[in-house]
Amino acid sequence: MSWKIITHGDSDGLCAGAIASMVFEGDIWFSNPYKLIKDLKSTKSGTNIAVCDLAINQDSVEEVMRELYRLGKHGEVCYFDHHPLPSFKIESYYSDIYLPLINFMGGGEGISASNGRIRFYHDKGRSASEIVHSLYRDRLPRETAKIALYGAIGDYTDETKWVKNELERWDKRIIYFQAGILLEALGEVKKEYELKREIASRLISGTEPSEMDEVVGLARQEALNDKRLYNYVKNNASLLGEVACVMLSKGSMSKGAHFAMGLFDAKVGLCAMEKKSRIDISLRCKKSEPIDLTAIVSRIVGRLGGSGGGHKAAAGASIPGDKFDRFIELLNRYIE
Template sequence: MARVLTVLAHGDADGVSSAAVVKAALASEYEAVRVYFTHPVDLAKDFEAFAEGDVYVVDVAIDEKTAEEVRRAFRSYGGRVVYIDHHPLSVDLPGVEVVHEVGSSASELAYRHLGGRLPRLYSRIALYGAIGDYLDHTEWVEEALEAWDKRIVYFEAGVLMQGLERARKDHEFKRAVVDHLAGNSPPSAMERLMKLAEEQARINEALVGWVARNASLHGAVAVVVNPPGPLGLAANLARGLTGAEVGVAAEERGDIYVMSLRSKRVDLNQLLRGFAKRYGVSGGGHPNAAGARMPKHLLKTVVEELNSLAGGS
């Protein structure tokens, strides 16, 4: 029996659900399962700090700026590494077991990869993650939903998404959520998660009005800065409430902006990965939903490039 399984996961609904699927499927084969949360910029650093035994990396994109560091960390590791992800992958990962597919959630991929070890009832864990990442129209999701009343599944996915958003960087609590889901218990059965979800719902409702009042339109791009709520939601609301092609939400952190972008037509991942290479910043994600970190003065430049693709002026 291998002694330790390490899981490195993103801290959103898809990442937490993916980690729960991995733990539920494999826990009986290990003496210990240790779950840590990371994100693209810190993946190499966190891998080197926490990797022990067999390692599963789930729902963590490989950032353009740190891709070589990640490759080196994976390559120099002496144990087994499994990488399960759905973000566009621009680097080879020699020696790593890669489970990758754009268009499906990481939790779906984890379940399809490991689901043969689990009772069918565990499919709902993967469904929560798929819904949380707006990837609920795949063939697998549509088939899996037929085993459930979708209204129940969507409610539980909403509780999970909202509660995790409110929990922010409380990694100990998120580990407890992974354990809860790995036992195939619904999110609504976790009292603190329900309370946090209710709090986040109120924050989100206030955010709708704030974005409507504060979004500024720059050609085909709507921008909000320092929104009092989730960046991803703020970007989506900025796009939707203004009718813009692209929504950008930026949060000041010292001399940089942490940004979330949303669009229906512009390939945000492609633009931001190219932008990251040219300016030495971090950026990427999905075609319609992506993130970036860059010095504040580059916000104007990235908006100009977005406009050139979106047909704005």
């Protein structure tokens, strides 16, 4: 029975998907948390699936669980993720599931849930790339660890025990160089899924990002865009309470939020972009801040008719266009 790898399109998702493809010998399909339910519904019963680095949004958890259950009846399902889980009890969806703790190789604990055909592996403390690699590394070539490192670095999860130890086994300057090229190139690729599949395929074959001419060219272009974006944020961002804000019409929202935060040394950086009748928002804060952006965003969007999620120090939201000022007001209230 064939495998289908459904994974996020950022560097961690691409690297986790590449490793999963090596393990299960499946084709890679790129998705995102909002598109996940559509991709699951379009998957035929009898197909084995591995889902990597895709958050389950609170407003779609019921549908996602039903689809995973459907696919698990006639095939295998493996779900590897590190995003904060929505509020739900997995036992209420699968009466025959059990929830032991799994000790990931390299230290740390995450939740493993399984009923034989549907398996969940979740750990907020490490990247999806590291999770997949830690579970199957005995089946994989030694060099696959580099792919896991690229994913971890790209997702700001490069301080785990395994990553620190593994970097000691390579020259970490080389690893960060290659990870940086890959990360920057993917910032230019966006929804060019065939190119992303080609990049993943070449990583699997042992080709480094610096050996891929198109990837190097894309990385250089993104680096130039980064400089232009920084200058734009420097000239246009403003501080609203504890939040450094900037509005973009194009460009990387995550980097815009990060630049705004750094320029003002603010508790939170926010970058917004209007899309028809809605506003998309990216948020960043320092890991040292006692702020949980995902928890805050979840509280706010529920009141404003929006959606959102992410990580403790990096989150995103989409809200009705006329609710932006209210979003800023509530954000300041909750981060104080």
